[in-house]
Amino acid sequence: MPKAVVRSKRVIPMLMILVAVVAAFALAPRVYSNQLLLFNTIVYLVLAQGLNIIYGFTGYLPFGYVGFFGAGAYGFSLAVIHWHTPPLAALAVGVLVAVALALILTPLLRLSGAYFAVANLAASEAVLQIVSNPNLTDFTKGPYGISLEKIYNPTLSYGAAIVTLAFTLAIVVYLRSSRFGLALQAIREDAISAGMVGVDVVRGRVLAWLLSALVAGLIGGIFAWYVSVFYPETVFDLGISIFAVVFALFGGTATLVGPILGVLILYGIYNVIGISTPAYFQLIYGLLIVLLILFLPNGIVSLIDRGTRRVP
């Protein structure tokens, strides 16, 4: 079989999944009234896939991934508050802030394993401490939170979230079917060998890192736009990082369908059981994570992906 045919045989099913997911979320508000739930699901789909870009393909586990989400939300909000930037331009500011934060943190990529994860967690907590410090209230509104009711527009921001979802899924499709994605996975498995066969290890890691920060910052800004009132703890909540990690792992990382399944199944369960008593929910969720790691460490796609069959 010629190369181009092999490649299109891989890409077409993935593009069909992409279109199906995006179309489902674009049409769902017409038949389902809880738009906030749909919006949050999109946010987690983007975050789980964004985390998949860096963790699934390069093996770096960013425990403080929410830092980019929060940076995007604050970049967007402060641009709107201080410079009266129109929302779409303010989203660009949010993305720039998140990517700038990722650039500042690139030296963390020198660390490996748990060191990277915990240093990244500390970085995100440090950003939260700075943003919520009462001394900076004039600029960041400190611990009192952000209010953007003047630009509140659920329809347009929902649309922006849909576009972001399509963009993020397209990145994963690209990584799943391109030389670059393959190179990243080679780095993940053995950085030294990958370097010896000519893969630019540093460039690959930094690009994946910036891409994952970019999508988190973008959806963070859109989140700020959609909810329009929030506190620093809302957008820097460590739980958001953890959810993204767990959703991606539950489905299966370094695939397109894994994180999608993870979000749809687990976030669905969350919304069924999560409402009444938070402590019971935390208990069930904790147990779920423990059992998942012990018995299904490669995610549910590993149930399908036996032997020769290839999961998109």
Add this chain to the structure above:
Amino acid sequence: MLEYSFLAGILFGLYFGLVALGLNLIFGVMKIVNLAHGDFLMLGAYGAYVAFTDLHVNPLITLLAEVVIFALIGFPLYYLLVPRLQASRDPEMLSLILFFGFSQVIEALATLGFGSSERSIPGTVLGSGPVSIFQQTFPVAWVVSGAISLVAVGAIYVYLYRTRLGQLTRAVMAQREEALSTGINVQRVSAIAFGIGIAGAAVAGVLSPFMMGSVTPAMGVGVTITSFAVIVIGSLGNPLGTVAGGIIYGIALMLMQTYFSSWANLLPYLLLIAILLIKPTGLFGRRMRNA
């Protein structure tokens, strides 16, 4: 003011050394990150609180009892979680997530059992009146906690460097595969280290009402991050390094609280990132890490 900050920093530093020691021991031996470390500390604190308010037991007695109880909890827990984890694709990363889940379970059970309100034990139960050291006066609870921390760290030092089992533990820390091939029962050595690590967290937990203020079920994550900062300043697998890391952290914290109090919360995070980037092996590290 400066002398006060330094002396208080040393007392708190000894305590933070103890807080972090268990996490360091477990990471050093098993290369897994016990993100539930802070939650075991929280359970130790609630043990002391319940024993004190309901049964009128002095925290110092609770402390001895908890060493035994938590070590005994640690062994089965080790066999339940760790060997399965170590057989997986990426034990170090997956341990972060697994123990995060476990920490959620502990926090949820503690919230259901004890409620989410803040609890505290008056510092006077450890003795009354302030203690004066070099013309600076400190609450007696701080001095007692510092002294107990020193004893506990000393005990772990003696275990690691003066006993046969401790020597085997250090062998596993240095080279797990070679330790296996020389016939060391790595599972047993690791299980004991796991038990000691958790017992150390519980001891630090009993003292936490006096050193960290009130106790809540949600305190675990913050404690774990602080412990990580302390370990990283010191260095991995080196108990004396952890104590030194604790003292540096304690003095820095006291100086920050005295001179830049509104930014003091930032300190553990910035210190952690700075040390990791400047000298990833820690200030007292000799061994190379695969960074």
